[in-house]
Amino acid sequence: MPIYEYECKSCGHVLEALQKMSDKPLVECPKCALPELNKKVSAAAFRLKGGGWYETDFKSGKKKNLAGDAGSSSNSSKSA
Structure with a gap:
């Protein structure tokens, strides 16, 4: 399962979540409880080479x- 990175637009809290690709994105911030989470685009945790x-x-x-x-x-x- 991939690890997704989220950031709250309201309080700036950053978190990672282990989710299935078919799961809906998280929306509620665990810190401020507002529905302001935004999924960030980040690099993969592995690199294919060789x-x-x-x-x-x-x-x-x-x-x-x-x-x-x-x-x-x-x-x-x-x-x-």
């Missing part, structure tokens, strides 16, 4: 590492 499991898993033979094969041929043409 070749990824899908590049190397569940493949056999010469298809085992497609990213490495493409990278080595482009590197050799750059160095020549």
